[in-house]
Amino acid sequence: MQRLMSLGILAPALMALAAPTQAQTVFVSTQLRPIEEATVVRQELLKDAGQVDYVVEEPPQFAVRMEAERQAGKRTVSLVGALHGELSPLADNDTLEPLDDLAKKLAADGMPQSVLDLGKLGKPTQQYIPWMQATYVMAAKKEALQYLPAGADVNALSYDQLIDWGKALQEATGQPQIGFPAGPKGLMARYFQGYFYPSFTGGVVRTFQNADAAAGWEKLKALWTYVTPNSTNYDFMQEPLAAGEVMVAWDHIARLKNAISATPDDYVVFPAPAGPKGRGYMPVLAGLAIPKGAPDKDGAIKVIEHLTTPDVQLLTAARVGFFPTLNVDLPPDLDPGVALLAGGVTATQAAKDAVISLLPVGLGDKGGEFNKVYMDSFQRIVLQNEPVAAVLEEESAVLAKLMTDTKAPCWAPDASSDGPCPVQ
DSSP: OEEOOOOOOOOHHHHTOOOOOTTOEEEEESSSOSHHHHHHIIIIITTTSOSEEEEEOOHHHHHHHHHHHHHHTOOOOSEEEEEHHHHHHHHHTTOBOOOHHHHHHHHHHTOOHHHHHHTTTTSSSOOOEEEEEEOEEEEEEGGGGGGSOTTOOGGGOBHHHHHHHHHHHHHHHSSOOEEOOOSTTSOHHHHIIIIIHHHHHSOSSTTTTSHHHHHHHHHHHHHHTTBOGGGGGOSOTHHHHHTTSOSEEEEEGGGTHHHHHHSGGGEEEEOOOBBTTBEEEOOEEEEEEOBTTOTTHHHHHHHHHHHTSHHHHHHHHHHHOOEESSOOEEOTTSOHHHHHHHHHHHHHHHOTTEEEOOOOOSOGGGHHHHHHHHHHHHIIIIISOOOHHHHHHHHHHHHHHHHHHHTOOOOTTSOOOSSSOOOO
């Protein structure tokens, strides 16, 4: 059996809120939003959990909704599911119910204390219950392996080796074979924040415009020579992989799952490449929390207990590609594609040169603006070929103002700060 390693650090709107159906627990989530995933949640993961109204919202709208309900002093939402960084502002506003009793029960059931402790969000009480975890990996068609540079280990690639691999693939096939989810709804911003910047600079915010960052952008420009231009249209890399449009791709494991599960014997899954500062990776931890004043606290507790049972945790892995927070063995009859993804996650977490980059914390509803800085830099430097130094100088001013306005302190891998994270 394969055991997945635990992540060790790791109001106008109010007027628009629909009244919940009577006797239903309203569960608002920023996770599992795509229609296929949301359908699995409603029809399978929440089966036997009582009457639950599962509502999905984009992170910015989620932040607005929760703040609107807080200010109005009237809750319609009984349970929230969101990322660690999205729950942090709610804890800072003292708007989450303490869940210490649930945490003790789950610790006894096999949830690692190191993972549970993340759910305290720096507070003395349990603010959320870790729900599911994931990360981002690379996947490739096995037929692409024959073009790897001599001596390269697919589980320990460098950026130079990835570039050489892309060049060999393009020469062999006549077209670029590497793809990234750089489309309108893709997760490319997380690539820059969790992979590119940590690998080349050892930071994300502090190091935004230093010499290491400039050198990294030049390297990315070299890589992009072998990346398909269609990447700017890709939101999920499973579709172009399955369609044969690309042979190598980077994405969130849940957005690679369908292609790999369909034909698992055709793929390898492996960590993202390393740069001069190490192998950046971003663990993704989603949690379940109950807002203070929730109209159905008992129902919310029942849902949390249900979603954190071993059977439902394993079903979540099998059906949507997010892995358990419970320390459970993945069964031998697990979907081979999910098992393959699990192996890629484990290889990423176990990499000796791993540089862990946490999801942004403290930005409140400004997360979209934070992402835009990195995506704008990418578009200007890589796609439009503007001078690296000039772009980084201009975008660093935008980033610095954002950090000052939100007063967000630094998070890993940046060194901690007493006040807003400085841009150096």
